[in-house]
């Protein structure tokens with residue numbers, strides 16, 4: 001994947017002030033490590049923070065631990081991490097460009113909040129183990145860059161386009177919030193609680209398809225020369241491998257050794273690959289109607 005570093009205007013960098021006092025560390029709040037892993041699986045890639053739902057601690061933000069501005073707070077980092085920040089900014093800019101072209105004036109820009117270890121969002125407390133998530137409450141994407149190592153080491157999905165897919169998926173959730181799909185889905189879940197997981201799968205697969213819609217744009221030649229993100233040969237395979245790596249069946253196997261389709265919240269590996277590819281091939285959000 002080729003891209004150019006920009007001004008980081010798509011990033012809200014709170015790496016220097018997250019994970020400080022007032023945040024309950026992982027493993028506290030009655031969850032053993034097994035519980036943390038299960039909650040990690042449940043929370044992965046959702047806008048739902050199962051940590052806070054479990055009452056694992058939603059402390060009020062400790063104002064004395066919070067700096068005045070994220071970017072003004074010094075943060076210990078490495079050149080490799082800073083390059084990752086630039087990549088996240090470039091992908092977020094590019095994906096949002098695609099969606100503002102598709103949705104026109106209906107599109108509202110979002111930001112990727114970069115945090116370390118733990119953060120208090122409008123959706124509650126989130127630890128790094130929650131994985132990247134989108135919070136409909138404040139309409140922002142949350143990411144601990146450590147997740148990209150996790151993606152590679154633990155889930156075996158490597159490559160920068162695998163990382164870009166994860167981001168594009170979260171931005172897909174932002175699109176669902178703007179278009180009202182997310183709100184309608186939550187309403188349906190409330191009126192028919194038994195349908196909760198099945199509806200969640202549809203929402204997640206649509207976000208995968210939306211990630212593919214952006215991938216379609218990013219695969220056009222000449223984009224890098226124009227300052228955008230441009231895919232290299234092999235990038236599509238990276239994203240498909242990543243989609244497969246985080247399918248519910250695979251995660252359940254990793255976590256519990258068994259596959260329980262009735263507990264799927266994101267879709268199987270095969271479903272995730274299929275819907276990403278559908279968006280990628282068509283470039284048309286209209287092809288992403290997972291609710292039909």
Ligand SMILES: [Zn+2]
Nearest residue numbers: 045046204207
């Ligand atoms: Zn998701």
